[in-house]
Amino acid sequence: DAGITQSPRYKITETGRQVTLMCHQTWSHSYMFWYRQDLGHGLRLIYYSAAADITDKGEVPDGYVVSRSKTENFPLTLESATRSQTSVYFCASSLAGVSVEQFFGPGTRLTVL
């Protein structure tokens, strides 16, 4: 089924562990984004990518790493998870040059103990 998917949907981990959140889209959208959603802060951009092998920092990049070797995948890695990274993470994509509309995945709820 076409669209944007995220995995896992729920993840519990411990402080200091490495965690990778996956994002996959089937539209061949050039742009992909990672946001975190926290009460009182709304949606904050972590990293984004304009195309394969092109990534850039957003508003809150510290503690996160991204890569984009293929257009359809945009994994987000927490190299050493901290409790402050407990959040709901959303991946999104958009088709550059057509509109700025971003299409969001269903989210991953991450809890760091």
Add this chain to the structure above:
Amino acid sequence: QQQVKQSPQSLIVQKGGISIINCAYENTAFDYFPWYQQFPGKGPALLIAIRPDVSEKKEGRFTISFNKSAKQFSLHIMDSQPGDSATYFCAASKPGNEKLTFGTGTRLTIIP
């Protein structure tokens, strides 16, 4: 630095009433102002958007009002229904820039 300020944080409206959510922005370079709707357990989805060359855009029961001089825009939901209960985010972007700057969100509850 919060470039897009949204209020209120939460809102309760009776069924059939008008729901109004406000946003203010600081950067005059912004030229695209969308509203996203998010239901519990789901990702946000585009609801309606406006560009500053018009002062109002209406789609069904949803209207964006835009005041360029005041750097404010608002979402009006007419005849609010329980199915409209969701979190609403305003956002803004600059020309040629795919990035969106989001407001902090408004949790809207429509009561019977």
